[in-house]
Amino acid sequence: MLSAHQLTCVRGERTLFTGLDLAVGAGEWLHVRGGNGCGKTSLLRLLAGLASPAAGEIRWCEQPVREDLQAYHQAMLFLGHQGAVKEELTALENLQLAAELDGATLDDDEAIAALHRFGLKGREHLPVRFLSAGQKRRVLLARLVTRKAKLWILDEPFTALDTRAVDMLGGLVGEHLAAGGMAVVTSHQAIPLGNGKAIEL
Ligand SMILES: Nc1ncnc2c1ncn2[C@@H]1O[C@H](COP(=O)(O)OP(=O)(O)OP(=O)(O)O)[C@@H](O)[C@H]1O
Structure with a gap:
């Protein structure tokens, strides 16, 4: 389980x-809502262990994440909404590089199957700079398939996706939850997922 206790976030x-509490258990997802600039991305960065709260604590399986960040990072996948793909690498190379950075091995067939699942058949070997905004987003999201993580932290994952891809991603998150996974998601759009928890910043 992921939980946060009395979190305070200060930017500039x-x-x-301040005093923010949340909990997400197996099979649950949390929708982080709020207007532009209210702190959704800042909260997700705290939950991902990429920044430290001014006060409060984040726990994974009841343990403070700062006590074993490496174990937490193994269990968690954070996908930000800033372009996290390398433009000069191909879609396939991007997935392989991400796996390498995670210290995991990823064979070509598995990576290509993930790209196909995200509708990128025929685009596997193109440098990402030649892909559309939605296709770049799909390359990033393909990591959800290739990297096994119990907790998904997704910042605006539906941005730039067409309706089919939105449904496909919704289905993928649904499968992840059904298998006991967890997700924390920001989105300005309605999320095509069943009952979740919500927090308004
Ligand atoms: N490094 C920084 N230094 C100072 N202020 C910052 C910094 N990063 C973000 N902020 C400010 O923190 C606030 C929250 O930013 P954040 O990106 O968390 O908002 P958000 O809710 O995700 O917004 P959006 O819906 O527009 O993506 C904004 O006012 C932003 O200007």
Whole structure:
């Protein structure tokens, strides 16, 4: 289980939130909502262990994540909404590089199957700079298939996706939850998923 206790987040001069608690258990997902600039990405970065809260604590399986960040990073996959794909590498190379950085091995067949699942058949070997915004997004999201992680932290995952890809991603998250996974998701759009928890910043 992921939980946060009395979190305070300060960016620059502003306190974005304080005293924030949340919990996400196996098979559950949390929708982080709120207007532009209210601190959704900042919260996700805290939950991903990429930044430290000004106060409060984040726990994974009841243990403070800062005590074993490496174990936490193995269990968690964070996909940000800033372009996290390398433009000069192909779609396939991007997936392989991400696996390498995770210290995992990924064979070509598995990577190609993930790209096909995301509708990128015929685009596997093109440098990502030649792909459309939605296709680049799909390359990033293919990591959900190739990297086995118990907790998905997804910042605006539906941005730039067409309706078919939105449904496909919704289905994928649904399968992940049904298998006991967890997800924390920000989105300005309605999310095509069953009952989830929500938090409004
Ligand atoms: N490094 C920084 N230094 C100072 N302020 C920052 C920094 N990064 C973000 N902020 C501010 O923190 C606030 C929250 O930013 P954040 O990206 O978390 O918002 P958000 O809710 O994700 O917004 P959006 O819906 O537009 O993506 C914004 O006012 C932003 O300007």
